[in-house]
Amino acid sequence: MALLRLFGDDDFVSRMEQMQREMNRLWSAAWSSSPMGSGVFPAMNIYDDGESFIARAELPGIKSEDIDISVAGKTLTISGNRTIEPVGESETYHRRERKSGEFRRAFDLPDLVDANKVMAHFSNGVLEVVLPRAEQAKMRKIKINTK
Amino acid sequence: MTAKERRELEVNQKKEVDTRAGEPTRAGVWYVPEVDITESDDAITLYADLPGVRPENLDIDVRDDVLTLTAEVEPISENRKLIWREYDIGGFQRRFTLGERVDQAKINATMKDGVLTLTLPKAEEHKPRKIQVS
Incomplete structure (x- = not known):
């Protein structure tokens, strides 16, 4: 039943793709610590x-x-x-995500x-x-x- | 140079837009752009990193107090074979809720070197005033 529900999910494919990309990302992140870079x-x-x-x-x-x-x-x-x-003295940050x-x-x-x-x-x-x-x-x- | 000044940049993995939240509405891979938001007495300013986005491919939509940035990125030409990948390429999308303090008719946007600067002027009645004591 759970399986059926899982595959009946319209988002399933896109979620799988997202997961796949996430895996690729982790994989390349692991690579970047190799001697190559x-x-x-x-x-x-x-x-x-x-x-x-x-x-x-x-x-x-x-x-x-x-x-x-x-x-x-x-x-x-x-x-x-x-x-x-940097922002001026009269300004304040609400968000600061950029590095x-x-x-x-x-x-x-x-x-x-x-x-x-x-x-x-x-x-x-x-x-x-x-x-x-x-x-x-x-x-x-x-x-x-x-x- | 002090240790504090020598801040070194680190890779910040691009964050994918969560499709489970019902967005975005278009196909493809979408990332959440990193933003800084600052406020002064007169305006709120939003800076968004949108690398690879041409100004003509950026769409800024304001409706029902929600500002949506949607930026498309052109794909890499097909005769270039990817031999080493550390980042993925996709569009950018992010939504912001505007308070009543923003004068929506006066929003101004400029784009330079992949950075969007969005100036959101405050409505007159929401600008701080100094009250003179007589």
């Missing part, structure tokens, strides 16, 4: 479009001049500072990148760093010659 902020996603790795991080309210990005070998380092203007402070994050990419061609841009509070693979790291298609 040092430091904790910002959370980063890495994409691969075949040519380049693309690192993205959500950094709302941070000015681009307050972010430092460097690449050495396979390691991408992002550091910076988020400042939130400020310094951050530094080093990340090892799966392959060598061409440090001279790394591009970064910042739009709507999301940092995107495009890191083209180094020539020697690019996969080459080998043509098979037929006689």
Whole structure:
């Protein structure tokens, strides 16, 4: 009976999906303490479009001049500072959920990148760093010659 | 620098909107944006972190004293394969109840670097007044 009720719930699928995402989240949280990443902020996603790795991080309210990005070998380092203007004397806080402070994050990419061609841009509070693979790291298609 | 000044940021996992509460009304993954709310004599100001939201994709709806922020985020292009994930991407939604103190016709919104600043001026009759003693 309980089972029937469970599956009769319209929300069941969406709850399952939510649970699944929660599991994924916990899983990646466990990963971030692995040697692959040092430091904790910002959370980063890495994409691969075949040519380049693309690192993205959500950094709302941070000015681009307050972010430092460097690449050495396979390691991408992002550091910076988020400042939130304190309220004036005549103002009071009702809620204070947004955080400020310094951050530094080093990340090892799966392959060598061409440090001279790394591009970064910042739009709507999301940092995107495009890191083209180094020539020697690019996969080459080998043509098979037929006689 | 003192230890107090050197505050280090830590990852704050995005909090999903609780679908059991009957919201949001649209499909997809929705997160609760982090906000600061401050009050001065003249206005209440709300700051919301909405990373990845273009100003044109933000909807601010006020009805029956409830202000609803709904922000859509564009998905990552399909030719980019995710190889390492530490955060999920989704829209943002959050509701706030406005007191009678807010002059709803004068709400003003600006968006910069993924941060929404919403100014909610107080209605004239709710601004504090100094009473002169004669």
